[in-house]
Amino acid sequence: MRTLFNNSKPITLVVLFNIMAFGLLFFRNQNVEIIYYGLTVIGIICFVYFFLQWRQWGDVYLFIIVTMLISIGLIMIFRLDEDLGIRQVMLFSGGMVLFLLSYLIFNSLKFWHKLTYFYIGSSLLLFIITLAFGRTIGGATNWISFYGISIQPSEFIKIIFIFFLASYYNTPDKLKIPPIKISDKTIEIKNNIILTIVAYGYMGFLVLQREWGGALLMFLIHITLLFVFEEDIKVILMNIAFAIVGALGGALFVYHIKVRIDVWIDPWADIAGKGYQITQSMFAIGSGGFFGRGLGLGSPKYIPEVETDFIFSAICEEFGIFGGVAIILLYFILVYRGFKIALSVENTFYKAIALGITAMFGFQTFIIIGGVIKLIPLTGITLPFISYGGSSLTTNFIALAILQAISKDAYSGMGGKYE
Amino acid sequence: MYELIATIFKYIFTLIIYVFIFSIIRMIYLDIRSMKGYSKKGIEAYPYLKLINRREKFDFKLFESYILDEDKSIGRSNRNEISIQDPYLSSEHVRIYIEEDICLIKDLGSTNGTFLNDEQIEEESVVLNDGDRIHIGQLDFIFVSKDEEE
Numbered sequence: 001m002r003t004l005f006n007n008s009k010p011i012t013l014v015v016l017f018n019i020m021a022f023g024l025l026f027f028r029n030q031n032v033e034i035i036y037y038g039l040t041v042i043g044i045i046c047f048v049y050f051f052l053q054w055r056q057w058g059d060v061y062l063f064i065i066v067t068m069l070i071s072i073g074l075i076m077i078f079r080l081d082e083d084l085g086i087r088q089v090m091l092f093s094g095g096m097v098l099f100l101l102s103y104l105i106f107n108s109l110k111f112w113h114k115l116t117y118f119y120i121g122s123s124l125l126l127f128i129i130t131l132a133f134g135r136t137i138g139g140a141t142n143w144i145s146f147y148g149i150s151i152q153p154s155e156f157i158k159i160i161f162i163f164f165l166a167s168y169y170n171t172p173d174k175l176k177i178p179p180i181k182i183s184d185k186t187i188e189i190k191n192n193i194i195l196t197i198v199a200y201g202y203m204g205f206l207v208l209q210r211e212w213g214g215a216l217l218m219f220l221i222h223i224t225l226l227f228v229f230e231e232d233i234k235v236i237l238m239n240i241a242f243a244i245v246g247a248l249g250g251a252l253f254v255y256h257i258k259v260r261i262d263v264w265i266d267p268w269a270d271i272a273g274k275g276y277q278i279t280q281s282m283f284a285i286g287s288g289g290f291f292g293r294g295l296g297l298g299s300p301k302y303i304p305e306v307e308t309d310f311i312f313s314a315i316c317e318e319f320g321i322f323g324g325v326a327i328i329l330l331y332f333i334l335v336y337r338g339f340k341i342a343l344s345v346e347n348t349f350y351k352a353i354a355l356g357i358t359a360m361f362g363f364q365t366f367i368i369i370g371g372v373i374k375l376i377p378l379t380g381i382t383l384p385f386i387s388y389g390g391s392s393l394t395t396n397f398i399a400l401a402i403l404q405a406i407s408k409d410a411y412s413g414m415g416g417k418y419e
Numbered sequence: 420m421y422e423l424i425a426t427i428f429k430y431i432f433t434l435i436i437y438v439f440i441f442s443i444i445r446m447i448y449l450d451i452r453s454m455k456g457y458s459k460k461g462i463e464a465y466p467y468l469k470l471i472n473r474r475e476k477f478d479f480k481l482f483e484s485y486i487l488d489e490d491k492s493i494g495r496s497n498r499n500e501i502s503i504q505d506p507y508l509s510s511e512h513v514r515i516y517i518e519e520d521i522c523l524i525k526d527l528g529s530t531n532g533t534f535l536n537d538e539q540i541e542e543e544s545v546v547l548n549d550g551d552r553i554h555i556g557q558l559d560f561i562f563v564s565k566d567e568e569e
Contacts, residue, residue, distance in 0.1 A: 010446070013439040017432065024428055028421055056497070061443060068439055291433055294425035319432060326436040333443055346480070 010064045011049055014071055018042050021075040021295065028296045029082065037089045041074060044096050057103060058408035059341065065334045066385055066400060072327065073386030076315055079296055080307055084388055091390045095397040102401035107408070112163065113349040116174050119164035120198060126153040126160075127205040134209065142209045152391035154206060154214050158360060159399055161202055161218055166352035168195055169229040192235045200242065210256060213367055213381030219243060220363040221356055228355060229348075257377075264377040277304050281313040281372045285324070292320030307388040309380050312372050327386070328369065335362040341407045350406045357399045360384075466522055466564040468515075468553065477557065479504035485560075490516040492527065493555065507531050507556035515547070522547040522564060531556060 022038025045067045052060055070092060078085030106112070130153050135143045143150050168175055172191050175198075179188040199222045206215040223243070226236055250257045259274060267275035267282075280303040287293065300306050300314035316324040338358025345351050361384050368387075371378035382392040465488040474481045481503065485491070491500040496510040509529035516523055523544040526533040533540050534554035535547075547553075549564040 010439055010442050013435055013442065017435045017439070020428060020431065020435075024425060027424065061447060065443060068436070072436075292429050294422070294429040295432070297422060297425050319429065319436075322433045323436065326433070326440060329440050333440065333447070337447070346478075 011046070011067075014045060014064070014067050015042055017068070018045070018071050018075075021071070022078075024295055025075065025078055028079075031082070033086075034078065034082075037078070037086060041071070041089060041092065044093055045071075048096055048100070051100075052404075056408070058404045058406075059337065062334065062337050062341075062400065062404055062407065065330055065337065069327070069330055069334075069385040072315065072319075072323075073311065073383075073388075075295070076311055076318070076386070077307055077388050079318070080300065080314065084307055087390075088388055088393075091393050095393050098394055099397040099401045099404075102398045103405050106402050106405045113167045113170045116164060116167040116171075119160050119167065123157045123160045123164070123202065126157055127209075129153065130209060131205075142211050142214075152389075154209065154211055155391040155395040157202070158214070158218065158221075159357075159395060159402075161199075162221065162353060162356035162360065162399075165195075165199070165222065165225050165356060166349050169225065169352045170349035192230060192232060196235065196239055196242070207250075211380075212257065212260075213379030216367060216379060217360065217363055217381060221359045224359045224363075225352060225356055229352065260377045260379070264374065267374070277310070278372070278374055278378055280304070281310055282374060284313040284317040285321075285373065288317040288320045288324075290320050290322055292316070292318045292323055294318065305380075308382055309368060309387065310372055311387050312369050312383055315386075328365075331361065331365045331384075338362075338403060341403060345406055354403055354406045357403050360399065361396075466517075466547075466562065468560040469563055471552075471559040471561055472557070477505070481558075487515055487517065487522065490514070494527070494529075503556075503558070505556040505558060512555055513553075522562070524553065529555070 018038060018041060022034055022041075026032070026034045026038075049060070049063060049067070052058070052063055074085065074088055074092065077088045130142060130144055133144050135145060135150070142152050142154050144153060145151070168191075172195075174191075175194050176191045177189060177194065179186045181187075199218070203215045203218050203222075206212075206218065223236075223239060226239060230236055251261055252258075263270070263274050263278060267278045269275065271279050284298065284300050284303055287298065292298070295318050298314070298317040300310075300317050303310045303313055306314050312324065312327065315327060319326075335358055338354060338361065342351050342354035342358060345354060364381055364384050367376070367379060368381045368383050370376040371381075382389050384396045385393070387393075465486050467487055468485045470481060470483055470485075474483070485493075485501050489500075492511055492514040493499055493501045493503065493508070494510050494512040495504060495506075495508045496502065499511060509527070509531070511527045512529040513533045514525045514527055516525070524533070524535065524540065524547050525544045526540055526542050528542055534552075535545060536552050537554070547562045547564070549562065551562040553560040553562060
């Protein structure tokens, strides 16, 4: 047992896990294609892992932790719905290509910190496109589709938002507007006030799209970076005060938020209607017990949207509480790794991006897992790397590639602040 | 039949995931230990180079001290045991090695030269004594040997 612990390389365990799980699914569905898809997944994981090690592309732990998460996610989606599983494997392959490409692009271009206004402009454009041409799915107007491909621009805006914040903290004076002269008085607006206005503008657009989870996530990222980089405590307090007013206003006057809070407090009152989803989720988690019912033996199909937002409940049902805790632990290590990269890199821009991306992974996990286990009111958001969904998966892989690129800098030593 | 296998497999899955987490944490732990050079023997047992300059002055990664537990070469290239991205260093600048408990320094044909106590050294080995000042590129180090330390 001791030699097993000491000699097992993490990549071997990921491969072993995949072989066993895909083999089990093949035995269950009696469909040879599953074996092919399983081998594709294993092949891609091994190829990218050894490629990263060979080229010394930064921190390998980040990628290896994510491969475990993605394996669990793929297997769960395959078990829930084979067609979606096949699509997710395709998306995963595409995401891996995108991962390597974004690594190269992010690393080869050195002017990311100068594009502050470009970030604001491009996200504004995406928001307007979404509001004008967006389709409404599940209560939120956040999908645009062209030529049969639906994407969710708000996912990509998250990364642009992080880039915007980082470029601001690198050179805060850039966002300064010239003093306004009204008759004899000159009003000077501080740049951190402008930052606050822009950040809340982002959240405002998300609220207009009724994407509460996204708005909450952006607020948490914003407040984290503000807390770390802003020296003026008044601005931090002002931001928190804004948020409290906004949250109270939303909870009292916005119907959608009120419903969610009511369901959170007492889902049993309307178990057949509004509380159905969350109660089914809790039944699923409860029926799993410690070790789960076994892959393919549970009945997670009763939960609506189990492939995307509620996949954690399905994992808890079939892999048990231990499986669920393991998922949370994996996110813990991922976030720890991200923080370590943010601490060891010396360039302010890269530091802020690494911290922002890490905060994004961490808070996103907290919001959705907290939501499905009824710890906090439920907001629809995807579980990073595990949930089904193209936009979410590709966004997360782009974010991971950026973190990976920064980790290379952190270790080879390319610090300093860009001017 | 499927149920039986799935039931057995669920325990194996849990075991695999936890062994995976454990091995990652263990690797991270080893990684931290080797990166910081805080191993138990670490600073007391081996001679080391101490940086005199303030690290904030430079825009590349530097550590406060570099442990000389084995043959080590310094330079810009990643092939060196100690890689420092100082533009004034050559890709393979200087080598410090231990022979019969004596530390020796040798220039590897660097462009800007290596200075030991303000005197440029040639491409032949020179014995290092405790408190010697080594100047390479833009950096100044003090050599601290273990014996004097105790």
